[in-house]
Amino acid sequence: MKIQELVTALHHACQNPVAPLPDHRLADNELAPLVALAVNLIEENRALKSHNRKAICYIRDKINQLLQVIGTLPLRPEELEDDTLLTLDPIGVVAESFAQILEHQRETNKNLELAMEEIEAIFEAVGCGVLVVDEKMRVQAYNRQVKLMFPTFTGSWDGIPCHNIVCRDSRLSQQCPFRKVLDTGEIVHFNDWPVGDRYFDIVATPIKNRTGKVVKGVLLYHDTTSQKMAASALSAEKERLAVTLRSIAEGVITTDVDGNVMLMNRVAEELTGWRQREACGQPTCEVFWIVDEKSRSHCIKLPSDVISSGDTIELAGDTVLIARDGYERLVSITAAPIRDHDRETVGVVMVFRDITEQKRLDEEILNARRIESLGILAGGIAHDFNNLLTGILGNITLARMTSEPSTPLAEKLSRAEKACLRARDLTQQLLTFSKGGAPVRKTATITDLLKETALFALRGSNVQCHLDISPDLWPVEVDEGQIAQVVNNLVINADQAMPDGGTLTVGADNITVGNRSHLPLTAGRYIKIAVQDTGTGIEPDHLDKIFDPYFSTKKKGSGLGLASCFAIIKKHDGSISVESKPGQGATFTFYLPAAKSAPVEVPSPPEEATPPGTGRILIMDDEEMILELAKELLTADGFQVETATDGKEAIAAYQKAMRAGETFDVVIMDLTIPGGMGGKETIQRLREIDPGVRAIVSSGYSTDAAMADFVSHGFKAVVPKPYRAEMLLRIIHRVMSDTFRN
């Protein structure tokens, strides 16, 4: 084989890995070792190339694996030539990238660890109890707080069903918040969930997997027991305050610093006429219109006064509250600033009460004292006054005795006499209100008294008087002066109720009151006197106050008339009442107990027919005028009269007369002798001297029981001053008659 052929064959064998290799034996002897070397080299080259291909395949394969891990496509052979591939050093690149990925992973892990620690810290530090449960409600995680909240279950909670730890009550666990989370897949809130004796607010939050299924739940427990207790205590406190405000008798209004109404209680609503919801936010003066009683010029702005002074203000009683409907009330008000914890003024509270009634009562008490002192004054002068009236009356009687009857002079004297008696009654009315004033009772039929009093009171009036008095009216045991006073008052009132005239009817009848009667009387026999008018009538509001002292609807009324009627009838063990409708007149009815016995007083003979007196009479009185008058009157009637100015003189005169065998038939004694021995003491002594002494007690005025209960004091009769001559004589004749002989 020639050299050229050998080179071509060797070259071909180099290019083509499967081409046959030249045989060195075919070469010239000299070339044979070289050919053998070349063939060896080619074989070696072929092996190396094959190995290289396998290595590159392996590299590509591994690179593709790595690229797959990174997440990209495999390398295509045409994309990168083997040489470029090796230049690019993909394994180095990927390895380096992996190093970075790992480094990032490490950082991420570190951050995650930190985050976990943070979460762990939060988990423990959070003020609530946290419980993580799986979908079977087994505890997965829990913090310290929740363990403290439910300490009953000791040991590890991991994997324990939460109702064994928390609810411990099958009924409660049926309504379990997490059950609801499982059902709805949503966050659930529960307030005031009771567990044992405690309350919890619970927030249950679902944790879902990628398909949206709830796999876990986070339960957040917040113990609200103390809050709930505080809230209920606060609400109880509020309720107590509200009840207190509602219950107190005072009106309470609070305002803000601008003087706008914030709150008012029920009494304040009643007194102002505003409801709280209407008044809220209104300026004070709109709701609480208060003015000075006298000036009445402007609404008093209490809140601003209190805020500017910073102090409590009291308006004691000269302030008038004008209600929404215009009704006026006297009020006393205390207004004070409301301060917060920092002593800052945040509003004003006004507490007020209606003192209209109280003020009226105060005035009444004042009036009563005034009247009482008047009564004391009247009592003080009554004795002297009645003595004077006795003198006047006696002299009128003497004048009448010397005048021709049925002449104008006799008529005038008769009128003067009646006027004197009216003056006596007036004194009596005043005396009713002084202490004492016990009725001086005697048994009498009051037919004449009724007639006379009614007619007398109506004199000069345009009112017609109609009398309807039962002819067999039972006698009663009364103080005639006082009963006359009652009738007089009733008739005057009726007359005034009929300014344009009308009819007054005075009725009197006998009545027996049974046990079941609605009248405030004990069972028994009574006489019933009715005074009926056709006047204006009485307002229903006034009916129950009409007998109260000092209550009057008249501008100049004293309020004493009906009150004294009431007092007098009461003292007589009777009762008095009124019936009326406005515009339909009024009827006053009073009852007096019938006397148990017939009147002692025998029907008096006509005045002219009084038999002339015979006998000896001793009169004791400190008043010279009375002594002279009585002496003249009785002497004119035929008696022998001696006088004494006090008890000592009287006793001396009586003893002297006894010694002389000329005992007095009757002794008339004044009960009180200023500075000397009075009738009460004198009669005791006289009775010792002469048990058969016949004495008559006489007084102008006395609170002494001896006047009312003269018999037990040893007197035979009583003759109140002033007296008329006829009365005195009648009583003397009666005492001298057989009835009184011992």
Next chain:
Amino acid sequence: MNTADTPPTTIEIDTRGQVCPSTLLITLQQLNTHKDAIRQGQTTLRVKTDNRHSTVTIPGAVKNMGYEVIVTKEKSYYVILIGRHLAGDQQP
């Protein structure tokens, strides 16, 4: 190769005409080279590519390495911006 002392603000690589994964490998190679500067936020890698698949593979890979990526489309190619704290610095 840039000196470590004064790294450019942006390193631009043009991989247009190449497909994935060679674009990825080129990008990763650059990323590895400049990782310190890029990690510190001093440098940003701006990769131009017209291979759509690369806009998925490159961001996926570099995010795993802890970088931020923003892909924007230009007229005839995509720009993949890789770095740290990109949101505050770059226009969307």
